[in-house]
Amino acid sequence: MTPVAARKDDDIPALMQRMGAAARAAAGPLARATTEQKNKALTVAAMRVNAEQQAILRANALDLAEAKDLSDAMFDRLKLDPKRIDAIVKGLRDVAGLPDPVGETMAEWTRPNGMKITRVRVPLGVVGVIYESRPNVTADAAALCLKAGNPVILRGGSESLHSSQALYACLRDGLRAAGLPEDAIQMVPTRDRAAVGAMLTMVEYIDVVVPRGGRSLVERVQNESRVPVFAHLEGICHTYVHAKAEPQMARKMVMNAKMRRTGICGATETLLVDRAVAKTHLPPILDELAKAGCELRGDAETRALDARVLAATEQDWRTEYLDAILAVRIVDGLDQAIEHINTFGSHHTDCIVTEDTAAAERFMAEVDSAITLHNASTQFADGGEFGMGAEIGISTGRLHARGPVGVEQLTTYKYKVHGTGQLRP
Amino acid sequence: MTPVAARKDDDIPALMQRMGAAARAAAGPLARATTEQKNKALTVAAMRVNAEQQAILRANALDLAEAKDLSDAMFDRLKLDPKRIDAIVKGLRDVAGLPDPVGETMAEWTRPNGMKITRVRVPLGVVGVIYESRPNVTADAAALCLKAGNPVILRGGSESLHSSQALYACLRDGLRAAGLPEDAIQMVPTRDRAAVGAMLTMVEYIDVVVPRGGRSLVERVQNESRVPVFAHLEGICHTYVHAKAEPQMARKMVMNAKMRRTGICGATETLLVDRAVAKTHLPPILDELAKAGCELRGDAETRALDARVLAATEQDWRTEYLDAILAVRIVDGLDQAIEHINTFGSHHTDCIVTEDTAAAERFMAEVDSAITLHNASTQFADGGEFGMGAEIGISTGRLHARGPVGVEQLTTYKYKVHGTGQLRP
Numbered sequence: 047m048t049p050v051a052a053r054k055d056d057d058i059p060a061l062m063q064r065m066g067a068a069a070r071a072a073a074g075p076l077a078r079a080t081t082e083q084k085n086k087a088l089t090v091a092a093m094r095v096n097a098e099q100q101a102i103l104r105a106n107a108l109d110l111a112e113a114k115d116l117s118d119a120m121f122d123r124l125k126l127d128p129k130r131i132d133a134i135v136k137g138l139r140d141v142a143g144l145p146d147p148v149g150e151t152m153a154e155w156t157r158p159n160g161m162k163i164t165r166v167r168v169p170l171g172v173v174g175v176i177y178e179s180r181p182n183v184t185a186d187a188a189a190l191c192l193k194a195g196n197p198v199i200l201r202g203g204s205e206s207l208h209s210s211q212a213l214y215a216c217l218r219d220g221l222r223a224a225g226l227p228e229d230a231i232q233m234v235p236t237r238d239r240a241a242v243g244a245m246l247t248m249v250e251y252i253d254v255v256v257p258r259g260g261r262s263l264v265e266r267v268q269n270e271s272r273v274p275v276f277a278h279l280e281g282i283c284h285t286y287v288h289a290k291a292e293p294q295m296a297r298k299m300v301m302n303a304k305m306r307r308t309g310i311c312g313a314t315e316t317l318l319v320d321r322a323v324a325k326t327h328l329p330p331i332l333d334e335l336a337k338a339g340c341e342l343r344g345d346a347e348t349r350a351l352d353a354r355v356l357a358a359t360e361q362d363w364r365t366e367y368l369d370a371i372l373a374v375r376i377v378d379g380l381d382q383a384i385e386h387i388n389t390f391g392s393h394h395t396d397c398i399v400t401e402d403t404a405a406a407e408r409f410m411a412e413v414d415s416a417i418t419l420h421n422a423s424t425q426f427a428d429g430g431e432f433g434m435g436a437e438i439g440i441s442t443g444r445l446h447a448r449g450p451v452g453v454e455q456l457t458t459y460k461y462k463v464h465g466t467g468q469l470r471p
Numbered sequence: 472m473t474p475v476a477a478r479k480d481d482d483i484p485a486l487m488q489r490m491g492a493a494a495r496a497a498a499g500p501l502a503r504a505t506t507e508q509k510n511k512a513l514t515v516a517a518m519r520v521n522a523e524q525q526a527i528l529r530a531n532a533l534d535l536a537e538a539k540d541l542s543d544a545m546f547d548r549l550k551l552d553p554k555r556i557d558a559i560v561k562g563l564r565d566v567a568g569l570p571d572p573v574g575e576t577m578a579e580w581t582r583p584n585g586m587k588i589t590r591v592r593v594p595l596g597v598v599g600v601i602y603e604s605r606p607n608v609t610a611d612a613a614a615l616c617l618k619a620g621n622p623v624i625l626r627g628g629s630e631s632l633h634s635s636q637a638l639y640a641c642l643r644d645g646l647r648a649a650g651l652p653e654d655a656i657q658m659v660p661t662r663d664r665a666a667v668g669a670m671l672t673m674v675e676y677i678d679v680v681v682p683r684g685g686r687s688l689v690e691r692v693q694n695e696s697r698v699p700v701f702a703h704l705e706g707i708c709h710t711y712v713h714a715k716a717e718p719q720m721a722r723k724m725v726m727n728a729k730m731r732r733t734g735i736c737g738a739t740e741t742l743l744v745d746r747a748v749a750k751t752h753l754p755p756i757l758d759e760l761a762k763a764g765c766e767l768r769g770d771a772e773t774r775a776l777d778a779r780v781l782a783a784t785e786q787d788w789r790t791e792y793l794d795a796i797l798a799v800r801i802v803d804g805l806d807q808a809i810e811h812i813n814t815f816g817s818h819h820t821d822c823i824v825t826e827d828t829a830a831a832e833r834f835m836a837e838v839d840s841a842i843t844l845h846n847a848s849t850q851f852a853d854g855g856e857f858g859m860g861a862e863i864g865i866s867t868g869r870l871h872a873r874g875p876v877g878v879e880q881l882t883t884y885k886y887k888v889h890g891t892g893q894l895r896p
């Protein structure tokens with residue numbers, strides 16, 4: 047058996063329709079697969095990726111050679127090396143080690159007429175994953191969807207096609223070894239961007255689309271898609287230093303939240319500081335950030351405290367830098383901090399630093415974000431750090447999945463009603 | 472304070488934008504409302520509906536006088552009488568009596584680094600409800616959204632505008648008495664259908680649209696909406712009489728599932744019977760249905776059993792009659808029954824009648840519907856019958872809410888992380 051391939055006479059919509067129909071046909075068998083089968087598919091895939099390391103690196107070298115117009119950051123994401131391949135192998139094994147959510151009884155109750163009602167977790171359906179040229183996402187996304195019992199159609203960035211296909215062959219080896227339908231994992235075999243447009247309209251074959259990538263990709267998907275979307279919007283995350291913050295904790299928290307890794311969605315992009323403590327708490331923070339190479343952009347009051355701070359505009363409050371740049375604003379207090387975050391943030395992840403528990407509780411209740419933290423770094427916004435295992439992203443939408451999207455969020459439920467002949471009166 | 476109204480110089484999109492912004496502004500205060508406040512708003516509204524019965528009936532008489540082109544069924548749904556107003560009053564009080572889902576701790580765990588993570592239920596956001604000319608939906612939908620802490624924009628059928636406005640005034644009285652923002656419940660004050668189109672594009676102001684009505688309404692909303700939709704598709708529900716069914720139970724079950732009320736979405740539309748027992752079990756069922764006035768449409772084998780059975784076409788397998796009509800098909804056994812239901816059904820509600828527990832479990836696992844039943848009537852497909860209190864409909868979608876959509880399904884969640892200064896390594 048070979049993957050659905052683009053024939054010479056093919057038009058893209060017809061190809062995508064065939065792939066969609068194949069995914070839908072795999073849904074039933076995959077939903078009924080045992081935990082052991084799914085885990086075997088994952089561990090065999092891991093073994094194959096490990097064994098095929100040289101072939102995968104050669105495929106990646108082809109991609110790198112063909113990639114002309116990539117930024118340094120994009121080129122780095124595309125590049126594989128033995129260490130990164132080891133991480134892919136480990137990722138596949140980790141997903142095999144996660145509990146299987148399918149079949150879990152979520153709730154159970156008996157009605158006065160004796161009917162027993164059970165709410166049972168079942169796979170979500172066919173998932174379409176659209177991502178940038180990051181070969182590792184091919185394995186990560188496929189593994190999570192497989193564990194949750196969902197057929198997946200992968201459409202990675204064009205520049206990573208050779209690398210992704212090499213990894214994809216290992217994934218299919220795993221499915222085959224486990225006796226699972228090979229169409230449970232499919233990869234779009236063409237660089238033609240029309241494939242993305244087709245996926246976004248295939249409501250009969252795709253149940254949810256997960257865009258994983260930069261703002262323009264996510265926005266395109268959100269604007270065009272007829273299929274429901276798990277949006278991973280940008281993370282405009284805030285750290286708010288409250289008047290009752292412990293100054294040393296505040297300083298360490300801001301440094302970690304901003305500088306540990308600047309390119310992840312949980313990195314803090316805006317620092318808010320209460321006016322009451324700005325003169326005491328803020329200067330050492332600004333100094334440490336500046337010395338660490340962080341560009342600072344602040345309001346007038348912040349600039350008065352440190353000459354290295356550039357002038358911020360309103361656009362800075364709305365920007366996900368993903369870089370060593372921090373916007374800084376001095377606020378009147380809790381109310382203004384909450385208002386700023388709800389107005390300019392992206393409902394992703396926000397932190398308050400304070401010793402005042404009541405203020406922390408109000409912050410966490412009123413900041414309308416997927417993740418709110420008290421005295422813990424925004425960089426913890428990650429499914430693994432939450433103990434959920436691997437994640438496919440952090441959803442900033444409100445429906446179905448909010449926050450880290452792991453295996454459990456890739457499921458839905460159904461009701462089973464056990465009766466003994468009950469008729470409705 | 473008066474509701475947002477269409478001014479003379481108004482264009483509909485501008486009116487809808489103002490309503491959307493008002494709803495969004497009400498979301499924060501409503502999310503923070505206490506259970507007591509929400510319940511007071513509901514009980515005062517109930518009291519006002521009760522007190523204003525005459526005014527509401529006069530408004531309804533105006534609607535009925537103006538309604539020219541309505542079918543008998545539609546006219547009946549539009550018509551109010553004292554008994555129906557009592558039911559509306561009771562409905563409002565019932566929702567007040569439901570537990571408040573907002574603030575509920577759904578899960579809680581502590582990480583090895585000491586961070587405590589809590590998943591807390593919060594309101595879903597602004598809900599848009601688009602429905603037919605059924606005045607009672609005005610009160611039902613508003614009450615459920617209010618209890619879940621969601622501002623709502625109601626857009627009922629044009630023919631019910633006077634009745635709905637009279638009820639709406641009582642709902643606002645309730646909000647005012649409870650000190651809640653009056654824009655927590657808004658009603659589109661115009662019959663112009665452009666209002667619906669505007670609602671379906673207001674992604675910045677509306678978080679989810681709930682269409683409640685016939686197939687054409689739901690399909691229009693699903694096709695046009697940029698806002699996520701809780702689709703209540705039609706209910707093409709099946710009752711399947713397995714080879715091991717107890718014949719008397721099968722007969723009573725089919726009669727109840729089809730004939731108790733034919734116009735509800737949980738009514739059985741297709742009967743499947745195993746060939747092994749068709750000659751023994753089916754004739755008495757057909758006879759009782761025919762005598763009760765049910766039109767029968769069957770395959771050739773069914774017709775051979777009873778001359779009153781008309782010929783069914785494939786279209787019958789795909790039809791929600793909502794009437795005293797039943798499609799009947801004889802199948803080879805469990806596999807063919809499951810395949811028929813997954814192919815022709817609407818993933819709503821399906822029942823197996825059998826004494827064979829293993830067959831029942833396989834049916835409930837493999838039929839891909841929101842509700843599967845063993846030896847209980849499909850007419851139980853109802854939030855109230857499930858013990859969930861009132862419902863806004865039965866969702867046939869897979870995301871977020873599947874099956875009955877009650878107060879709990881109108882919420883989402885957020886994470887609160889309590890730390891003591893944790894930094895991510």
